Amino acid sequence: MEPAGAAGHRPRPAGHSNRRENLQKRSPGRCSAEDARQEVRLRRRTTTPGGQEALQDSRGTLPKAYKTHRPLQASRNPENAPRASLNNLQARASVKILWLNWRCIKHPLAGGAEVYTHEVARRLGRIGHEVVLVTSKPADLPKEEMIDCYRIIRAGNRYTVYLHARRIYWQLRNQGWRPDVVIDEVNTIPFLTPKYVEEPIAMLVHQLCKECWAYAIHPLIQPFGWRLERRLHKIYVESAKNGKLRAIITVSPSTKQDLIELGYPEDRIFIVYNGLDWDFYKDCVDLCRDKENLVVYVGRITPYKRLEDLLKAWRMVEQEHSDAELVVAGRAEPRYLRKLMELKRKLDLRRVELRTNILGEEKKHLLAKAKILVYTSIREGWGQTVLEAAACKTPAVAYNVPGLRDSVKHMKTGILIESGDIEQLAKAVTHLLIDHELRDRLAENAYRYAQQHSWNKTAETFLKVVEGAVHG
Known part of the structure; x- marks a missing residue:
């Protein structure tokens, strides 16, 4: 432990290189007035009624009967998310x-x-x-x-x-x-x-x-x-x-x-x-008016996301919805991507697209056009893409695991499935593709929930x- 007040005169610890980085002499983290003027002005917050208490997590798995809850209370100005x-x-x-x-x-x-x-x-x-x-x-x-x-x-x-x-x-x-x-x-x-x-x-x-x-x-x-x-x-x-x-x-x-x-x-x-960056998502209300018969996963394509489960479930979905399309998009680990491509070929999935390295605008448009987002991770910290999809009025079907059970409010903003239950995953996706009333209710609730985050x-x-x- 260094003695108090040694800052500025402390000798370099033993074993450290004498090489110094060319660190700037000015105050390291200070933003100049000119830098600040170039930034977007922060906006005042619009209060959204409802709050977290109205969104307590129901951590059950997919019920046999799809019981719906009351819609979440809308913000006073639903076209403008709170900042x-x-x-x-x-x-x-x-x-x-x-x-x-x-x-x-x-x-x-x-x-x-x-x-x-x-x-x-x-x-x-x-x-x-x-x-x-x-x-x-x-x-x-x-x-x-x-x-x-x-x-x-x-x-x-x-x-x-x-x-x-x-x-x-x-x-x-x-x-x-x-x-x-x-x-x-x-x-x-x-x-x-x-x-x-x-x-x-x-x-x-x-x-x-x-x-x-x-x-x-x-x-x-x-x-x-x-x-x-x-x-x-x-x-x-x-x-x-x-x-x-x-x-x-x-x-x-x-x-x-x-x-x-x-x-x-x-x-x-x-x-x-x-x-959420609402300046980026402000046009999603218009983009999502014409939803396509599309289901998406957007995120890293890596083993702990368990995307094999999604492909296996999609085989069952295709039997009920031959016109539905699945897009799996994100930055991919090459070895895992090859594994998914081989599984796609083995399962003979004809309406599945694997897309890599999508940019922000492409990601937003994909989430806005999709009817459902699916997440099958073993765990998440939070599930940021779930929130981004909610800003595009796209509800999520996700495994009931840490993180996802926090960002998805069961039967309010999406549907939670027991982790690893591929059959129930397929049934939930199939049901939401058919039940337009339920899907629309979840989508509106998800959007109102997203409005509480900035x-x-x-x-x-x-x-x-x-x-x-x-x-x-």
Whole structure:
């Protein structure tokens, strides 16, 4: 542990290279006035009646009789989704935030966690907080850059970034920039900040790996991977108990429960839900007026998504709806994609399209034109695509697993199926393709639920938690 007040005069730890990154001398995460003027002005929030209490999760599996619930209460202006305002936070003192994540929004493998980080960091930067993100460096990205009013420092690869993060932390301090709080964003492997960070720490956990270990490398790895994951979390549990880890931020009740079971103090865990960019989705009301006989999966094409289940279920759906089409779209792992293509050929699925590397606009149009979104993951942190589909008035049929049971409200915004029940999955999709009244009701409810989420609201809540961590 370094002595208090050593910032700016601390010798480099033993074993560290003498090579220094060319770190800028100006305040690392400060957004200039000119940068801020180029950003979109944040808008005031429109209150949506109803709230979370009206959306308590019914965690049952697909019932034999499709009983529907009352529609969720509409917003006063349903064509305009609510946007939270951060203006009331601008008068507060600036917070210096050092944020550690193994990937940034420009990383070729960036996913939902990186979207969350980017959307929150850019908004905090806009209102005057200093945000520095330390992350890994793909070959085609610069070592440093400013993105939307926050600074990115890149070093190392997916494995060595954890060592570089520690070096950069001390380097910034030696240059006179000391963070008020360090955010340790955990994507399976944490940055072990309790071992060296002297400032308050806030931990951001989207999901635990748990069962995903069996799909990551080999099923036999699962018990060893989960054992390692739990051991690493013990370091943070102890840090939370001794007061160094001030806050544990997560995105869903499911992950919160997982963290409690690992021993984290419940009063230190805060749920800060994902949001939506309503400027991007504002035209979906028009786009979704003419739905096609289309079912989609949009997301990473990787083993833990269990897309084999979807293809097997689709074989049953095709027997009832020969004119329906399934599109599986997203960034694909090559080996797994080949496996799905072989399964498609073996099952003789003629109206299934596998699409890779779709862009944002294409993704939005696909979600808007689809009648149903299907998700068969072993677990999720939240299920961001479910929320994005809801903004396009597309209900979801999903497995009743952690994360998805939080983003899908059973028989309100979609249908939850017992995990692994391929026959019930096929029946649910088939039923929604036939029952237009039920599907329309779920679609409207999903849209109203999506209206309760915005990235501005997420950033506002996130900042309150971080400020609480700074001030103890």
